Amino acid sequence: MSTADSAFRDNLTMLRRSLLHARRYPSLTLNLLLTPVMLLLLFVYVFGNVMSAGMAGGHADRSHYIAYIVPGILLMTVGMTALGTAVSVATDMTEGIIARFRTMAINRASVLIGHVVGTVIQTMLALALILGIAVAIGFRPDATPVEWIAAAALMALVSLALTWIAVGIGLVSPNAEGASNLGMPLTMLPLLSSAFVPVDAMPSGFRWFAEYQPFSPAIETLRGLLLGSGIGTKNVLLAVGWCLGLTLVGYLWSKARFNREPRQ
Template identity: 85%
Template sequence: MSTAGHAFRDNLTMLRRNLLHARRYPSLTLNIMLTPVMLLLLFVYVFGNVMSAGINGGHADRADYVSYIVPGILLMTVGMTALGTAVSVATDMTEGIMARFRTMAISRASVLIGHVAGNVIQTMLALLGILGIGLAIGFRPDATPVEWIAAAGLMTLVSLALTWIAVGMGLASPNAEGASNMGLPLTMLPLLSSAFVPVDAMPGWFRWFAEYQPFSPAIETLRGLLLGTGIGTKNAVLAVAWCLGLSLLGYLWSKAQFNREPKR
């Protein structure tokens, strides 16, 4: 078998390992999903009437706010599941599993790729669950099949970018608790984006950050694809640029951390 064939087989083996681990210990995934679900229900049924005043010039109602908030919650879910990967990688490090993998005759990249691919698959399944809840409470997208494919591609790209960053965080953390703390930006940035209110409703000194940070362009692009609203070239380009840049940064960081010799 060629070198590429061996590497592909190792990637599949590591992917299978991570999927089996997630199936045997589903509590982490369920706990991570619980936060976006609770936020969705809280903002729709408790704050929905108040928050809807900030969209459509104050003429929106709770149903309009459901349509507005669901795309933001979907991408918040991506960040939450990526945080779970950081914790999982840090656990492998502290338990010595990563050290054992370093000594085995396998592709080193496959260890990281298995974590990334496994999390992307889990994220897509989690997003289906969140989308189902959104549909149950009144979310009514009007996307065409092509727009649905583009939306799925965007969410996959965001998941890939954030997961590579999360893997680097997990490798750089001394333990699972440290990885959880280091990954807080993955859960906090969506709260500081256009997920819950338009950036136009924010104070001028904060609007610039909210508009150009990684989550807002992706949320606006996803919102446009699912609801048929205008996306704008700026949002689409920024979303893709952030995803590609973070993917490359996360990959290089993770590779450097994994190849670093452990301290004696």
């Protein structure tokens, strides 16, 4: 068997392990999904009319704010799921299973790739669930089939980028609790973006950060795709650039950290 065939087989084995682990221990995934679901319901049913009135010049129409907030909630879900990966990787590192893998004749990168691909698959399933809830409470996307494909590709790309960063966080954390704390930016940055209110409505000193941080361009691009509105070349370039850059940094960081000597 060639080296490439062996590596592919090892990747599939580790992917299967990741998916089986998620199926047998669903509590972590459910806990991470609970936050975006609760935020969606809270902002729609408690703040929806007020926020819609502020964004629509005094006309209170909850459906307007539902359309605005759902893309942000979707990408917040991506961050939440990636945080779960950081916790899972940290758990593997501290429970000794990685030390056993190091002694086996397997491709080393497959251990990390299994986590990443498994998380991307779980993320896409979670996004389908969140989208279903959003449609049930009044979200009405206006995307063409091509725009739906582009939206799915964007969410998968964001998931890939954040998951590689999460893997690095898990590798450098002393335990699962440490990984959860170090990974908080993955869940906090969407709150400091255009997910809930337009960037133009923010204080001038904060607006620049909110506009150019990783989540805002991705949210604006996704919002334009799902609602059939304008996207803007700047948002697309920033979103794709952030994703590719974070993926590269996360991969190199994770690979370098994983190839170090095992923890004592």
